[in-house]
Amino acid sequence: LKIANVTWHSKLNKTAHHTADYSSTEVILRRGQAFSITLSFQTTVQCGDNFTFIASTGPSPAESLQTKATFNLSEEDASGWSATQEPSEPGCMNITICSPANAVIGRYKLKLQILSGNKVSSTSLGQFVLLFNPWCPNDDVYMANEKERQEYVLNDSGIIFQGLEKHIQEEAWNYGQFEEDILDISLAILDRSLNHYEDPAADVSKRNSPIYVSRVISATVNSNDEKGVVEGKWNGKYSSGTNPLQWSGSVTILQKWYRRRYKPVRYGQCWVFAGVMCTVLRCLGIPTRVITNFNSAHDSNVNLSIDKYIDTSGKTLHLTEDSVWNFHVWNESWFIRRDLGSFYDGWQVLDATPQERSKGIYRCGPASTRAIKEGDVNLDYDSSFVFAAVNADYVTWIHYSNKRKKRIYSDTRKIGKFISTKAVGTNSRVDVTANYKYPEGSRKERKVYKKALKLLDVRSTGKRTKITRPRRRPSALRRQSARKPSISGKLILDASPVIGQDILLTLALRNLISDFKIIKVKLRASAVFYTRRPKAEILQLSRSIKLGSEEVKEISFKIPYSQYKNSLMDDRKILVTAVCETKQGASLLVEKDIVLQDPFLTIKVLGPAVVHKSVGVEVTFTNPLSEVVTDCVLRAEGSGLLKEQLRIKVARMAPMESSTVQFEIIPYKSGTKQLQVDFVCTHFSDIKGFVMLDVAPSP
Secondary structure, three states: OOEEEEEOOHHHHHHHOOOOOOOOOOOEEEOOOEEEEEEEEOOOOOOOOOEEEEEEEOOOOOHHHOOEEEEEEOOOOOOOOEEEEEOOOOOEEEEEEEOOOOOOOEEEEEEEEEEEOOEEEEEEEEEEEEEOOOOOOOOOOOOOOHHHHHHHHHOOEEEEEEEEOOEEEEEEEEOOOOOOOHHHHHHHHHHOOHHHHHOHHHHHHOOOOHHHHHHHHHHHOEOOOOOOOEEEOOOOOOOOOOOHHHOOEOHHHHHHHHHOOOOOEEEEOHHHHHHHHHHHHHHHOOOEEEEEEEEEEEOOOOOOEEEEEEOOOOOEEOOOOOEEEEEEEEEEEEEOOOOOOHHHOEEEEEOOOOOOEEOOEEOOOOEEHHHHHHOOOOOOOOHHHHHHHHHOEEEEEEEOOOOOEEEEEEEOOOOOEEEEEEOOOOOOEEEOHHHOOOOOOOHHHHHHHHHHHHHHHHHOOOOOOOOOOOOOOOHHHOOOOOOOOOEEEEEEEOOOOEOOOOEEEEEEEEEOOOOOEEEEEEEEEEEEOOOOOEEEEEEEEEEEEEEOOOOEEEEEEEEOHHHHOOOOOOOOEEEEEEEEEEOOOOEEEEEEEEEOEOOOEEEEEOOOOEOOOOEEEEEEEEOOOOOOEEEEEEEEEOOOOOOOOEEEEEEEEOOOOEEEEEEEEOOOOOEEEEEEEEEEEOOEEEEEEEEEEEEEOOO
């Protein structure tokens, strides 16, 4: 009995398994769901009683490891795999094969053994890729809502929120999980893990668990331990790679890593790690979204207190590894927690940004958002680190030259603000802070906080035998001492600051008591990274201000463009601090984060977008500077619209000149698609924009 042909019904199966979008000729299936194949024989076949199928994956397939299944026609095997004969034409056999909902994911080989008399013949039927299945109720990643599945599994573009808590910006990101080679790359990432090097067979056998797979991906997306995908860099120059701000999506990064034989791609920061991890996890079938936490604490010793030290001039001193980032971006993936219990099912935090080691490797999560909200910081994995990121206290100290230090402010509400993600089906922002913590200042929030402190005390290591810190104060007494402060202050921007223009600021000081005061003000402006680490000093000023009884005075000052232009070529963030001290010993620190606004950029699509039909795009942008800029590049990308990133040189732009560039795109996929445009110039940081296109199928 010889097989003449095997038909995999690729189009039919891929549509049924929601895998038709993958740019691959391979058969791509989801576990726990039936698929069809047809076998054509050279001779007439009577029945398939003597047919045995073997599905295997990984380097050393074994039934004991769930990486090999042997199952007969019309009998479900103990492994959960089954094959059923359907009505067929003469000389053919239509077979429905079903994998179990907890099958190992990855690339499989399918073989058929036929017993004829005493003779066994074995034939390879081909290969297929098996993925997680959010449409299958018995899969650990099952998601009941179809609109959520469309967003968190099938949407190949999105929005990553950045900026400041009071100035939230949306940045477009091209996930591109269905683009060419991305599935192969995602499977290759699993094979690059340390676990795989140590024991390939055991590693593959654990790939039935989204807990295991997501944790491995969080380690291999960064390059700190394995030859992972992205190398992080948070300071200095990026001349030996790409400035993290210039990436617009994951596809270019993943393809570069793959094509250069797994050499880490330089450079990434948190949103790059999160964007790449979202691509890989969605590609493998795990519902995933990108989360931004504003005023995010990096609590290196996990004592739930972030100590910031400044000198008397307002300069930040690096006396601790603790820090507060303007924002930090991580991921959430949706699956059940068989290891913790059903209470902790749902969204799980994963973070590929290499900040701290978790059990010896730079990775973070999965940490259940329910565990974080309830203060269960003893639960796997890394829930204490994420709890601190959204809950730590922020304590500011002045450090004097004689090594004396003075605590000037303790804020229990600064950390973990406006935790954000993109809405389902639209580009608007959804606030998910309530998934992470109870309302600030509520009785429940304080109870959870105390519970977390107690658990951390119990779990403390030799380095941290006891946590000594003040109890959280009620919201009315947030300053470090119970006595009423004697001065207050605020930094006010006179106008929305635009790159290329002077920045105008006012410091308003108020005497809160009836005594006359002389206040020494030391004002400092620094260019900073989004991690609030200073990059360059821009301005320093000193003033003495006389304040009468309950008097308010305003001091105006400016930061000239000529002073900040060389410090803000690759970013637009400035931190202004004012340290105000009286002879009576009262101290006040006033801070203001400034993000310079993006200059003008518009994108017009010049006609209807239809698959395989050319459509024009017009991009208009303005040089915001009062000087000539040269050697600029306009870049465009978008999954389903452009196979490769488009680059157009813009040779020269006069001061304040507007320029229009036209190019054509030929969409190759229908549906809602995101076209991103990025204007790159050495004189200022990127100007980015995006437009959503509804691409019609070809008639």
